[in-house]
């Protein structure tokens with residue numbers, strides 16, 4: 001963060017460091033046992049922001065609830081553990097439906113064999129404990145009417161603070177294009193592709209815009225605490241400032257080797273970006289990033305959004321997300337595409 005601020009100053013900006021509060025979350029116990037009709041251990045993973053179960057766990061019959069996206073899916077779950085299939089809607093929606101129908105906990109099974117890492121997205125999203133289970137056992141639990149499960153989760157939430165760094169090409173203009181990238185990484189790795197690549201691309205664009213295209217009205221957002229739940233961009237998108245923003249472009253993971261180059265699906269920016277790649281003879285696709293990066297709070301606030309993403313990265317969210325595993329030529333290519341996006345979409349200030 002200090003580095004970004006110093007670089008922005010050197011480029012002639014007056015960056016603002018804006019603090020925001022958020023809730024840090026972690027788990028210390030995640031235990032599941034199937035008791036009937038057979039006894040076996042179940043691998044479970046609490047959905048992020050799940051409340052804890054009572055100490056010692058809870059034990060109840062499991063009742064299948066389809067994909068859990070409609071309240072009608074939860075017939076007969078009162079007092080029991082609801083079991084929903086992953087997909088079709090946010091986990092928070094399934095959890096709220098389960099709670100409203102009287103379930104004491106929610107299990108979500110994967111759509112393929114294995115566990116998954118899911119989040120409820122918000123500390124207030126679910127009043128009942130909610131956990132992911134293996135896609136290989138979920139369907140079995142769902143068909144048996146005598147499945148009993150014991151579930152114990154101990155989760156912890158702590159108030160914390162982090163910072164965004166915001167810089168503007170002009171002060172007080174009525175309409176501005178915002179471009180952003182998150183500064184933080186997951187704890188298990190250094191986060192070079194995710195997301196030092198987005199950050200350096202953004203810094204470089206800031207430099208070039210200042211020097212060569214001073215007529216463009218652009219705001220740069222370097223977000224804190226993205227990996228913990230989009231907290232920085234959420235905090236920013238909830239301020240009145242967002243009303244000046246004509247569009248938000250997101251840069252997250254730009255340097256994957258042999259990348260699946262993608263632009264965020266939908267929104268008013270995708271078509272021009274696709275053209276940009278195709279003109280250069282580069283294969284490109286579209287991706288639905290959903291709620292998984294910093295464009296999402298802007299989406300929800302009604303700001304048009306777009307973004308770039310180099311998919312297919314084997315070291316995503318792993319310790320090997322190091323400089324040696326990033327393709328700098330790909331980063332160059334996507335940073336150029338990002339710059340093209342800024343130059344094409346930013347409003348022009350005439351003074």
Ligand SMILES: [Zn+2]
Pocket residue numbers: 182194195226252253293
């Ligand atoms: Zn990221």
